[in-house]
Amino acid sequence: MAAAVADARAARRPLLVQGFGSKSAMLRPVQADATLSTRNLTGVTLYSPRELVIAARAGTPLDEIEALLHQNGQQLTSEPPDLSALLGSAGGQSWGGIVAANLSGPRRVAWGATRDHVIGIRAINGRGEVIRAGGRVLKNVTGLDLCKLIAGSHGTLGIMTDITMKILPAPAATGALILRGLDAVHGVAALSAGLGSPFGVSGAAFLPAWAADGIPGLGSQTVTVLRIEEFPASVAYRLEQLAGTLARFGKSEILDERTAKRVWTAIRDVTPIRPGAGEAVWHLSTRPSRGPTLLALIEAAGARGFMDWGGGRIWAAGPATPALHDAITHAVWDLGGTFTLMRAPDSLRASVPVVPQEAPPLAGLTRRIKAAMDPDGIFNPGRIYAGL
Amino acid sequence: MQTHFSAEQLRDSDTAASNTVLRTCVHCGFCTATCPTFVLLGDELDSPRGRIYLIKEMLESGKPATEPVVRHVDRCLSCLSCMTTCPSGVNYMHLVDHARRYIEETYTRPWPERMLRGVLARVLPNPRLFRLALRAAALARPAAGLIPTGTVTGKRMQAMLSLAPTALPSDSPAQRPQVHQAQGVKRGRVALLTGCAQKVLAPRINDATIRLLTRLGIEVVIPPEVGCCGALTHHMGQHDPAMAAARAAIAGWTREIDGAGLDAIIINTSGCGTTVKDYGFMFRDAPEAAQAARVSGLAADISEYLVRIDYQPQRGAPGLTVAYHAACSLQHGQKVTGAPKALLKTAGFTVVEPRDPHLCCGSAGTYNILQPEIAGQLRSRKLANLQERRPDVIAAGNIGCITQLSGSDLPVMHTVELLDWMAGGPQPSGLAAGGS
């Protein structure tokens, strides 16, 4: 792999970096001469359940890792989603892919993002050199944290060949409590009250009626839903306490465990959105209390969306037009937050910023960091920012 | 921490003691966070760790103290909050006492300051002079506005005048040297330190103490030799006058201990209590070492002693909320923290505490006169934190704090006045609500 990069660099041939390549149609299209896939770099290289760590090569299918953890009563804390339904792809995702995109599920609001749990990586930089950062221990502040820099950089700074993550025991039980029929403002207020309660809420989402309708068993009113993951007795106790805390928002219902899990999988995998062929998908993040306003603004502009992360994350879809993209990004700008264009036809994503433009001094730093890692710009040129 | 004293320097007992203190400090910085001057001024040099370092350098050099060092040591309140915080057990009190003495002996202050300090050191510990001075101050008060505040001395003069009470209470015969007999069955015999400044500013405190103790069956003796305990001058680095005052006190109490015996030496001014409890150390190399240590061992804050003899109220709960202000000398200097609050609760009060109870009110002996700006900021902060708890009255165990915190809407009194009231004494004046 390092040799391939060195060759590409010598020949100044840009590379498209890929895991399973299933989602290479996101962000900006990459103009590359060749594709470098981690597909053949597979296998778990270290798994020590007692030390709460797992390491695997970047091309290892995520399913395989999750199955292994499951056997041992453990899990990936950040709950990476399976976006195949949303992004219209098949074939699973790679261990490197979820880290390169810092992809996290609903649990992120309580337990941190995927990159929060990355404790070590091995990567190849744009000079074709092998770079290790972090290691296999849970706490490590030795040197600059290149793990975090490379994780989430969408393969633009280096190709990860090995990744080590911190893992946690899987909860013994999952429970969910729902409130029906609240509007978005009250829904998010209830989520805030839940997340601000002492009961350890590990998921907090608001589904408009159409989205609830898309998840079997939820009915056709808006649904405000909170999750608790704990030992069974604690789940029962905490849901009951939570119902009391949220009493002022109305009467709540407690879902049976099977339904609860199904609902949270659907939210994690963003299945209610079901984008049509000509539609684009956006991922938006703002401060939770501004979620309802942001949702209202994008709805007014012609998009639909639902809220996760207590109101702080909106998954949105709508016509793939520059006008809608503009309206959405302006709304985010006004309210404070960030956006990622997750899916769109090439014509749109090549012509608009797919993530917020950085202020000039920061954009300068971005260029300098890119140059420090990949001096000749051979990794995924143009993936995040035009011309970079 | 590493030190660089020569063998010669270490032969000096004070230097050797300071070396031990310095070596105990591991420079962890914990103490900075609870130091009032660091919190206000945000400079390592105004933190305990910074002062310790400045003092170390000064003592190691063996050269006269310099202005920059004096400035930061002077700003120290000797509140000893740093000692409560220090995990390593650094005795900052002994170090800063040594530094103050070193400064006094090697540094020449500008003359207006020298004058002021000289006057304070002479007047405050002497009740007769102090009373005269306060009368003069009362006369001068209308002129306070005329004093220019642009200079340090001007600010200090103003501070002094504003601390002086408008009406001076008349002296109380009870606090003169004598023996107050116990009422009913005699349960104990104690000496009472009636103090110097407190005697003049608030004789009601000694009155209440004597009333309460005798009512509880304790004989209270006030030996004639004992005047000022030496704390005031000690904190100003004036070694000889401090030692002289302390020596007299030790002699007086020793006579009582060897005579009719004492169960305790009661101190109701916690600033003095800290010093009396340190006599053992101060006289460690003196001929009186043994007596001094014995005196220190018998010294007890009035609240400690009242707990010991099981104080109980006689009246019903007054329905009043007391904000207990912990005097630094009591909470940090003597580590008496629970007793006053427990007693007030036993007496039937609702007891509340301000936010940041560990921070000094800025009184600190003569500090509010010598460092009026910092003292003023600390006072405002403390009063705001006390008022936030919406109490009916503030209680403290130290005359310095009581004077410093007076002047707002809230009455401020000594804990013992409230305890005396609930145990059958008169209702302290200035309390709004009536007792039952």
Add this chain to the structure above:
Amino acid sequence: MISLPEPKAETLAKRDAIIAGLRRILPDSGVIADAARLKPYEMDGLTAYRRPPLAVALPETTEQLAAILRFLHQEDVRVIPRGAGTSLSGGALPLADGVVIGMMRMNRILEINYDDRFAVVQAGVTNLGITAAMQADGFFYAPDPSSQLACMIGGNVAMNSGGAHCLKYGVTANNLLGLKIVTMEGDILDIGGAHLDAAGYDWLGLLTGSEGQLAMVSEVTVRILRAAEGQRAMLAAFRSNEIAGACVDRIIGSGIIPVALEFMDRPAIHACEDFAHAGYPLDAEALLIIEVEGSVAEQDDLLGRIRAICDDFDPISCRVSQTAEESAAIWKGRKGAFGAVGRISPDYLCMDGTIPTGQLPLVLRRIGEMSEQYRLKVANIFHAGDGNLHPLIMFDANDPDSFHRAEAFGADILRLCVEVGGCLTGEHGVGVEKRDLMHHQFTATELDQQRAIKTAFDPGWLLNPAKVFPLVAA
């Protein structure tokens, strides 16, 4: 001994002009330049290394900070950022030609928002000060370094500090939402904000733990959490370090993640008990402090499970705290542990390596052997759940030989940590102390890559130079 670069003659030559320039930006009390008053700034919590700076500047606002940096950049002057100066790795050690910028005057809390669960604070607010401001409302800021009473959030960000409760709640990096930083050029930049996961490169992640190498932090947006219903700590005392280590392994393996899982050996237990009077068992060789959270019934349940595990390891005693005061005393002892060692030794070096927890028994045994070899006592205090060790090597700084042995002993421990799969530092940072050991953990290429990142932020290498990266011959 660690070498420091020669001061730049040009800088020393224009000392007066530099000080005058600083005085134009700051009030008089904010610039310290006389020798006597620079002395106390000559070191941080690592007392073995000292060097008075050229000057100290104490800004009160972000704008002043930016103006100072812009000016010093213009003048090509080195800068040493400083918080509370509690670093144990010499991170805030000055240079003779450097200006220390002390952040302690920027100590205001700017915003607390419970609905969105964040707080915005200036860099000079103490770690505990954040929690203190919201405790009455049931919220807290999770990372809790033992130095939390004094250390400042800017320093925490720079060091990516951890603490006893990080086993559950994560370290500083996991509890940040945004930063206001000032670059060496004097540009003020906002990173992240009150929302999660900004797009683009992970500036927040890169800056956290960067030890003042990349930029100065002036404001921090932290994530705040609602406290659990209650918590209780259990003290489990064992007959040997190895037995306690094995017990830790079993607890973690059982699927229980206590909020805190701390280890102390005999010397540490005695020193801390002397300070905190927490009722630590003085007859134990090793002590675990295990804390759980939740409702009383939940606590009982978890403590019951943990107790059952401990019972398999023949404990000397297991005691659960009964009151809040008792819990507070237990933590006061643990958090004061390093300082408390000052009661039994004039000086200590605090190591901070992390190892895979499975290696605990081996590493503890080896440290014991080295202690004899170097004839220096050692107290072990550490975050057992995550394998972050804090062997405290006791020495006497007035005896140079004992200091040299202590340094060699420390380096041996850290090399051992790397050998068994761990790292040089889990939370205290590389600073100046571990700088020259970096090549044990990283290849030359890897170090060059990190240097290139530093250069991208600070091309003139003016920010906190001579730390973290081994010096390269010019």
